[in-house]
Amino acid sequence: MHTVLRSATKTVTIGHDQPFCIIGERINPTGRKQFQLQLRANDLSRLAIDVEQQVSGGADVLDVNMGVPLTDEPALLGRAITMIQTLTDLPICIDSSIIEALQVGLETYQGKALVNSMTGEEDRMDQILPLIKKHGAVIIALPNDATGIPMTVAERMTITEKIVRTVEKYGIPLEDLVIDPLAMPVGADPDSLKVTLETIHSIREKWGLNMTLGASNVSFGLPYRHAINAAFLPAAMSHGLTSAVMDARTPLIVEAVRAADLLLGLDPWGSNWITRFRALEASKAALNTGA
Amino acid sequence: MNHDELIKALYDETLLGNAPRVLELTNTAIESGMGPDTILFDALIPSLEEVGARFERGDYFVPEMLIAGKAMSGALNVLRPLLAETGAASIGTYVMGTVKGDVHDIGKNLVNIMLEGAGFTVIDIGVQAPPEKFIAAIREHKPDIVGMSAFLTTTMPMFKVNIHEITKAGLRDEVIIMVGGAPVTQEYADAVGADGYAADASTAVRLAKDLIKKRRSLVPA
Numbered sequence: 001m002h003t004v005l006r007s008a009t010k011t012v013t014i015g016h017d018q019p020f021c022i023i024g025e026r027i028n029p030t031g032r033k034q035f036q037l038q039l040r041a042n043d044l045s046r047l048a049i050d051v052e053q054q055v056s057g058g059a060d061v062l063d064v065n066m067g068v069p070l071t072d073e074p075a076l077l078g079r080a081i082t083m084i085q086t087l088t089d090l091p092i093c094i095d096s097s098i099i100e101a102l103q104v105g106l107e108t109y110q111g112k113a114l115v116n117s118m119t120g121e122e123d124r125m126d127q128i129l130p131l132i133k134k135h136g137a138v139i140i141a142l143p144n145d146a147t148g149i150p151m152t153v154a155e156r157m158t159i160t161e162k163i164v165r166t167v168e169k170y171g172i173p174l175e176d177l178v179i180d181p182l183a184m185p186v187g188a189d190p191d192s193l194k195v196t197l198e199t200i201h202s203i204r205e206k207w208g209l210n211m212t213l214g215a216s217n218v219s220f221g222l223p224y225r226h227a228i229n230a231a232f233l234p235a236a237m238s239h240g241l242t243s244a245v246m247d248a249r250t251p252l253i254v255e256a257v258r259a260a261d262l263l264l265g266l267d268p269w270g271s272n273w274i275t276r277f278r279a280l281e282a283s284k285a286a287l288n289t290g291a
Numbered sequence: 292m293n294h295d296e297l298i299k300a301l302y303d304e305t306l307l308g309n310a311p312r313v314l315e316l317t318n319t320a321i322e323s324g325m326g327p328d329t330i331l332f333d334a335l336i337p338s339l340e341e342v343g344a345r346f347e348r349g350d351y352f353v354p355e356m357l358i359a360g361k362a363m364s365g366a367l368n369v370l371r372p373l374l375a376e377t378g379a380a381s382i383g384t385y386v387m388g389t390v391k392g393d394v395h396d397i398g399k400n401l402v403n404i405m406l407e408g409a410g411f412t413v414i415d416i417g418v419q420a421p422p423e424k425f426i427a428a429i430r431e432h433k434p435d436i437v438g439m440s441a442f443l444t445t446t447m448p449m450f451k452v453n454i455h456e457i458t459k460a461g462l463r464d465e466v467i468i469m470v471g472g473a474p475v476t477q478e479y480a481d482a483v484g485a486d487g488y489a490a491d492a493s494t495a496v497r498l499a500k501d502l503i504k505k506r507r508s509l510v511p512a
Contacts (some may be wrong), residue, residue, distance in 0.1 A: 067445070188397045
């Protein structure tokens with residue numbers, strides 16, 4: 001199954017036979033005090049740095065979240081999307097849990113967007129899916145509902161089933177549905193990622209759907225987070241994860257993903273891997289000669 | 292083991308989060324005639340204070356804090372009925388919950404651990420707690436403080452809804468209200484009419500104690 005995302009000029013395909021899709025997580029004010037202050041003062045200049053670092057780091061798609069308290073999030077998100085589309089041709093993942101913000105985001109965006117996200121709660125699906133259909137966008141859905149985050153594979157599969165049926169009912173092709181199988185911090189529950197990996201495997205077996213998750217969440221509260229993130233992603237990929245909202249600026253993590261592409265047969269003859277190596281060598285050489 | 296050795300072992304094993312050993316030592320201490328308040332105030336609370344201090348300094352990590360909290364909770368289950376018998380007063384009752392629409396519980400649980408560690412009686416009403424649940428818990432437990440946690444900018448507005456509902460139920464003057472969570476700021480806490488906000492678990496405990504002290508000095512019991 002191929003999930004296609006587009007900007008005005010560029011197409012990105014997510015699939016089980018494709019190299020992993022890296023969705024850069026950085027454009028998000030959560031936990032970034034300085035960035036929050038700037039956004040509240042309507043200063044979007046920081047976006048240029050965040051975009052540049054993630055593009056050069058190897059992102060395929062950029063997540064854009066403008067969730068700052070006490071601001072007009074829909075307006076802010078609309079402006080950010082317009083600005084980012086002048087800075088890069090990468091497709092965007094419009095990230096908000098406010099319907100009006102998603103609406104403005106989708107109206108502003110040029111292309112076929114990824115939308116992050118909706119839960120399996122019926123009222124949420126009934127609010128968001130008509131928007132997805134209208135704009136021909138792709139929706140990320142989480143298998144949790146009003147009762148909280150289910151901690152068994154069976155419960156997550158049941159809610160995923162409900163999501164799949166509802167998406168079909170709205171006449172949206174399953175290619176335009178991406179499931180987030182929920183990755184929780186391993187520091188808070190030693191067994192929770194086993195549930196995540198098994199859920200990924202089961203969803204792939206049953207529907208062949210594309211999947212994504214917030215990968216940096218797994219290392220919350222622990223030291224050397226980058227190494228944990230770098231170990232988690234290849235494990236999730238080998239179970240069937242096809243994309244992640246993740247750190248695209250740390251070479252160790254991006255390299256772990258690209259190496260896993262190669263090892264899992266998603267980068268035949270290592271052509272992407274070797275091209276990346278040559279580019280790195282070239283930029284090192286340029287630095288050394290002072291060019 | 293003599294008295295000092297028992298206290299030290301309880302302190303050390305709680306610090307390491309060794310729940311089975313802490314439980315065992317608690318039972319040994321009780322059998323040896325040690326008062327439950329001594330176990331609590333001379334060993335467990337200082338140990339959890341140290342856990343909090345290490346966490347604040349960045350020397351301790353989330354799993355270490357969680358297992359220390361679990362070790363302490365195990366001991367408290369044994370001590371609670373004994374403490375009630377001896378009439379040793381809890382320093383305050385704290386009702387805590389994550390607001391409706393929000394399933395994040397790690398931050399809330401860390402604050403609960405530090406509150407229990409400081410001698411508070413904590414009533415955890417869980418995640419996705421609607422206003423009715425906060426109100427029912429206030430009526431049932433008559434807490435000094437109600438704590439609300441939210442991790443998302445989209446669920447933070449529930450603070451205001453909850454405070455409005457608590458006010459409508461005529462309970463606003465009965466409780467101190469504290470709010471917290473990753474996206475929450477002092478400015479936001481003020482805007483929704485909360486009495487207190489803290490950025491981390493240790494600060495939350497200090498603030499909780501201060502707010503109770505201030506209130507009790509205003510309203511003589």
